[in-house]
Amino acid sequence: MKIQLSTLHDIPRIMEIINDAKSLLKSMNIDQWQNGYPNKEQVENDISNKESYVILNENDTIVATTMFTTRKEPTYKKVIDGNWIQDESEPYGVIHRLAMSKNHRGKGISKFVFEQLHQQLKEKNIRSLKIDTHEDNKTMQALIKKMGYQYCGIIYTSYGAKRLAFEKIIN
DSSP states (O other): OEEEEOOGGGHHHHHHHHHHHHHHHHHTTOOTTOSSOSOHHHHHHHHHTTOEEEEEOTTSOEEEEEEEEOSOOGGGSOOBSSOOSSOTTSOOEEEEEEEEOGGGTTSSHHHHHHHHHHHHHHHTTOOEEEEEEOTTOHHHHHHHHHTTOEEEEEEEOTTOOEEEEEEEEOO
């Protein structure tokens, strides 16, 4: 497998994967990603900011997508009922919009993505990676915890949705 920056050419496949994830979340009665987000415009913006990534399998087929940045996340300034591990003034990475193709779930791709992003942070001497997820998305919470992330509290998205916040200090 490999991870690389997305291009505009990748958008149809990225949206197919995101729509797979939306359907999965809906089938699990999780209202995450059920309000038109993420959408094509968001992906285009991520690509123009060089923050959209695709994951390719050994056949160079796109099997997953994510957004990754080292820019500060405005919604992470305020954590309710908790605190970040590392001071907010320090640089950190952020993962958003991680989604797998329905035919490639359960194959260790998410673990691969986290490991690759951890490595990118190490190369930039950034020690922290932060992520948030819906309180009902137990699958993502289990993955995050398995990858060594610690629960840090609650944040609210720019559109007012409650999310559980997690952080890992990269060694």
